[in-house]
Structures are given as structure tokens and as C-alpha cells.
Amino acid sequence: MKITTDIIPVHNYFIGDKTNLDLEAICVFAATGFFLDQDSYYKEQKVLRPATRYELNEEGTSVLKSSPYFKWHYTPNERPLNEVVDEFADLFETIIKEHSQGNKMILPLSGGLDSRTQAVALKHLGIDTHAYCYAFKGGHDETLYGKKIAASCGFPFQGFKISEGYLWDVIEPLSELNNCYSDFTHPRQMAILDAYQTMGDVFSLGHWGDVLFDDMGVPENLSFEDQVEVILKKLVKKGGWHLAETLWQSWQLEGDFKSYLQTRVIKLLKEIDIPESANAQIRAFKSLYWAPRWTSVNLAVFEASKPITVPYYDARICEFICSVPERYLAGRQIQIAYIKKRMPELAKLTWQAQYPFNLYTYHYNKTPWNLPYRIFNKIKRLSKSQLYIQRNWELQFLGTSNDEELKNWLFESDTFDDLVNKDIRNQFYKLFKEEDAVFYSHPVSMLLTLAVFSKKR
Incomplete structure (x- = not known):
């Protein structure tokens, strides 16, 4: 059985069994909002990489051979x-x-x-x-x-x-x-x-x-080490480090989460290898994994x-x-x-x-030309009697009825208890409600996702 994946695939092709949860991969998911590289919820199940020709066994459950056919590069053709x-x-x-x-x-x-x-x-x-x-x-x-x-x-x-x-x-x-x-x-x-x-x-x-x-908003000669830091900042959402590190410790995983993720990013970025352009290299990383x-x-x-x-x-x-x-x-x-x-x-x-x-x-769109608009827009927003909705999560998480639905999913599911400790769910829910809703909206959203996954599996 042969499969050729696209350079940027529309569909993810999974192979392997759903047996043991990959807790390290789930920590990355909790921090970033997506699974990295070939990861899935399960250690035995992997996603086929982009831009690669695969030969699978007859059942399509394991890889026999693979060879990439496209590699992101920077070969500028100078023209006007x-x-x-x-x-x-x-x-x-x-x-x-x-x-x-x-x-x-x-x-x-x-x-x-x-x-x-x-x-x-x-x-x-x-x-x-x-x-x-x-x-x-x-x-x-x-x-x-x-x-x-x-x-x-x-x-x-x-x-x-x-x-x-x-x-x-x-x-x-x-x-x-x-x-x-x-x-x-x-x-x-x-x-x-x-x-x-x-x-x-x-x-x-x-x-x-x-x-x-x-462009990716960085100098072309940005060092490899600084590129890694830029990618980590782009990868991890607000509150993502906190949630992932908390889960990592609760599951008693070896080492620490930050070192684990940093090591993986370094390895993946080295594989891209576009030393001529930091912007092209970061763009390639995002196109391969985001x-x-x-x-x-x-x-x-x-x-x-x-x-x-x-x-x-x-x-x-x-x-x-x-x-x-x-x-x-x-x-x-x-x-x-x-x-x-x-x-x-x-x-x-x-x-x-x-x-x-x-x-x-x-x-x-810079001072002083945009100053009148900025002042007008701020006055307009401050004058609104109702909450001004700017973010997706505000539609789903704010308000009494939304809160009841959210709590039902986070706290009333027996299946979720087997994956995430209820004390952790309480901790991040309270941080969202009482400390900083913007910062902790991502952790709450990821806990909701894991709650639904727990019910489905």
C-alpha cells in the first residue's frame, strides 16, 4: 500500500493502534493547542509526515519504507x-x-x-x-x-x-x-x-x-538559538506552560516539560536546515508543523x-x-x-x-496619523454598556449559562477523572474565573478538549 502526503496536507493520515496514552505528547498539546510532528494521543499511533512517499503494509497499519520528496528551502531568484x-x-x-x-x-x-x-x-x-x-x-x-x-x-x-x-x-x-x-x-x-x-x-x-x-518578523541572520526561542514563544499559548508543567508533574513524567519541548523543537528545526534565512526557516517550521x-x-x-x-x-x-x-x-x-x-x-x-x-x-497607521482613530475607538469601546467581544472563547465561556455548561464538562465527567486530577481542573478553573480570564482561557479550553476526548475514548 502506497501513500504520498502533500507538502501541506489537508488531512492527517494516522497509522498504528490506540493502546497506551502518550502523556508527553498530550502535555505538548495542552501547551500549544496542537500535536507536534507525528504525535497523537497514543504512543503506538503516529501521523504520516508531510511531503513524504510511504510504503505501508497491506493492512496500512505500519510503515515499510518512506522517503521525502520535497524539502523546504530558500533559493531566491533575483528579479524585480x-x-x-x-x-x-x-x-x-x-x-x-x-x-x-x-x-x-x-x-x-x-x-x-x-x-x-x-x-x-x-x-x-x-x-x-x-x-x-x-x-x-x-x-x-x-x-x-x-x-x-x-x-x-x-x-x-x-x-x-x-x-x-x-x-x-x-x-x-x-x-x-x-x-x-x-x-x-x-x-x-x-x-x-x-x-x-x-x-x-x-x-x-x-x-x-x-x-x-x-516574513516572520525576525532579522535574516538571527542565530539558531534565538530562532528556537522565537518558535517556543509562538508555539506556547498564554497559560500553556503552566498547564503543561502541572500535568507533567501530576503524571510523574521524567525530567521537566520545558526541556522536553525545547529539545524537540531544536531537533525539528535542525532537520529543516535553511541557514541562509531565519525567516524562511521559521516559516518552514510553521508550515511543517502548525x-x-x-x-x-x-x-x-x-x-x-x-x-x-x-x-x-x-x-x-x-x-x-x-x-x-x-x-x-x-x-x-x-x-x-x-x-x-x-x-x-x-x-x-x-x-x-x-x-x-x-x-x-x-x-x-502610526503616530501621529492614526492617533485620532485610536482615541475615537477607545472612547467608543468604553462607552459600550455590554462586554465587547474580541476573542472566540468569550462567546463560549462567559456568562451564567456558558459557565454552567463549562463546569458540567470539566467536573461532572467520571471518565475525565482517569486522565486529569480534579484538583488540577479546579485550580485552572479558579485561575480563569478569579485571576486572569485572558491568560487562563487557553488552559481551560484545553481541559475542555481533554474532557471531551476522555468521554469519546
Whole structure:
């Protein structure tokens, strides 16, 4: 049996038995929100690595041979930015056209650049497209951006408000889709799953464009040791160290968690080996480990409704990125220039990350030019009588009814007692409720995920 995994896989392929829990791997999951490299919940079960050709036994349960066919690299082909943009335009539009195959595409829009770039390509190619966007109830209305982008492209558009507490009605079906390999606070699309049926035929999803088409914000000559520290800071979520170290000690694992994770990151980063560019090396690390083990996991929610395409995952995009000089990737220059080239009017619409500026004026998003907006926005937020929702977890964890559901999952499950001590669950719940909700929202979310996993297994 032969399997070839994609450079950035949409699906994780598991082999091996579910026998003994891999507690070290679960500690990493608790700290970061995803499993690292080939890890799973079980010691005997592993995930096949990206960009690798595998030969398995007839039952598909063990690896006989494996050989990688692609290695992330940095081989910049020096040419002017306008040539790079033209290359990107030809390549991206070719991919979008191939993905559509005469189908009506469903495009999730946001105020960012990835979906806007897709919208430009779909419009330029004349592909039938239905766009939509969602926003938090009580939060910043992201549908305003999506509606304007869709109108500029002539796409039909639907806007949705994601209400508080939607998670509890869908948490078990969601766990069947992501198999508890991601926490449950991020896939807002689960709240509107039924609405997709009438929108179109195939999703065009914009995942991972923001990683591939930007720099990593570090000097090109950043030392290997400092790269490890940057990755650890990016990997571990707020409160993640605390939860993982607490679990590590409670399970009486050998050594200490921080040294364990640091050693693993060092080993994986050395395998990448791109000494010419710290940005390219960190991007490769994220594409090998974040993308398939975190980003891809909840793509299953979209796929439960309609077939999906992910243009930025395409192998040709990965190869293209390796050939682009880092100075052109910095600051999202390629996507910005492409949008300006194909649809200048769309470039004039507000860029959410640089609000209230657009793709022509975002350079002014600094003092003193943005000071009036910052003052106005702060006054507006302070004047609101209700809580201003900014984060996914606030919709699911805050408020009396949400709290009751959360406590039920954390404390009323006998199966969870076998995995995580109730004193630990009480400790982090109290820290979330009484000390710092923002800092301890991640640990609570991971404990909820482990609670659901305990029930499923």
C-alpha cells in the first residue's frame, strides 16, 4: 500500500493502534493547542509526515519504507517585484481556475488580505462565487468588510452573527469531525453549518496565506538559538506552560516539560536546515508543523458540508515561496501589489488589520496619523454598556449559562477523572474565573478538549 502526503496536507493520515496514552505528547498539546510532528494521543499511533512517499503494509497499519520528496528551502531568484507579482498572478489564477472546474465557489471573506486576494482572482476569472462572512455578536462587525468586498466583485453575499453559547449544542458533533485534535473555541463555521447548503458547490478557503506571504518578523541572520526561542514563544499559548508543567508533574513524567519541548523543537528545526534565512526557516517550521496539525484539523468542519479547496496549500505555491527573495515577502507586498494590479478599487477598501487605512494608505497607521482613530475607538469601546467581544472563547465561556455548561464538562465527567486530577481542573478553573480570564482561557479550553476526548475514548 502506497501513500504520498502533500507538502501541506489537508488531512492527517494516522497509522498504528490506540493502546497506551502518550502523556508527553498530550502535555505538548495542552501547551500549544496542537500535536507536534507525528504525535497523537497514543504512543503506538503516529501521523504520516508531510511531503513524504510511504510504503505501508497491506493492512496500512505500519510503515515499510518512506522517503521525502520535497524539502523546504530558500533559493531566491533575483528579479524585480513587478515580475514576482506577475508570476504570482499567473500561478494563483491558474490554481483558482483548476480548483473551480465550473463549480460555483463558496468564499469566506474577512477584512484581511488572503480572502481578498482570492476574491480578486475569482472575479478576474469570471468564476461564479457566493461570498459570506461572520462576526461575533457584541464584537467588531467583520461582515462590514466582507459585504463591501463582495459588492465590489459583484458576488452575492450573506453576513452572519455568531451568538454566544453556540458551542454547547455542537460540541459533540464537532468532536466527531476534529477528533479532539484541536480545541473547540475556534471553528466558528460550526455555528452556521446548515447555511452552506444553498451557497454553492465548493469552498475556496484562504488558510495559510498570511504565513507564506509574509516574513516572520525576525532579522535574516538571527542565530539558531534565538530562532528556537522565537518558535517556543509562538508555539506556547498564554497559560500553556503552566498547564503543561502541572500535568507533567501530576503524571510523574521524567525530567521537566520545558526541556522536553525545547529539545524537540531544536531537533525539528535542525532537520529543516535553511541557514541562509531565519525567516524562511521559521516559516518552514510553521508550515511543517502548525499547518497540518492545527490549521488543517478544523478544515473538516467545512468538508462536512461541501468539498474544499485550499489554494495557498498548493505545492506550486510552496515552491514559488521558496524562490521569492525575503524582502518581497515582508509586509505582504506581493498580495497587496496583486490586488492593486487587478482591482484598484478593491485596494481602496479598508484593510482590517490596518483600520481605518487601506492598501494605499496603510503606511500611515502610526503616530501621529492614526492617533485620532485610536482615541475615537477607545472612547467608543468604553462607552459600550455590554462586554465587547474580541476573542472566540468569550462567546463560549462567559456568562451564567456558558459557565454552567463549562463546569458540567470539566467536573461532572467520571471518565475525565482517569486522565486529569480534579484538583488540577479546579485550580485552572479558579485561575480563569478569579485571576486572569485572558491568560487562563487557553488552559481551560484545553481541559475542555481533554474532557471531551476522555468521554469519546
